[in-house]
Amino acid sequence: MTDFSTLKPTDRLTRREAAEYLGNSYNTLTVWASQKKGPPYYKNGKCAKYRVADLDAFLESQRVEFEQVPV
Numbered sequence: 001m002t003d004f005s006t007l008k009p010t011d012r013l014t015r016r017e018a019a020e021y022l023g024n025s026y027n028t029l030t031v032w033a034s035q036k037k038g039p040p041y042y043k044n045g046k047c048a049k050y051r052v053a054d055l056d057a058f059l060e061s062q063r064v065e066f067e068q069v070p071v
Helices: 015-022 026-034 052-061
Strands: 012-014 042-044 047-051
Touching: 012 015, 012 052, 015 026, 015 047, 015 052, 047 052
Parallel strands: none
Antiparallel strands: 012 047, 042 047
């Protein structure tokens, strides 16, 4: 398991590292990219890089909130 505690928002991760950061599989990120969904990434040849700030924004966009029920 990688230590992500020292990452800065501008750091870039490989697809494998990004998958671990998000708690998904490498294949999931690959499928999402082919379907043009999931977090944005930079592509240089066959190499995909994900910015930490984009991964955090993607996670936040997936947040589910529940309505508070009065007791």
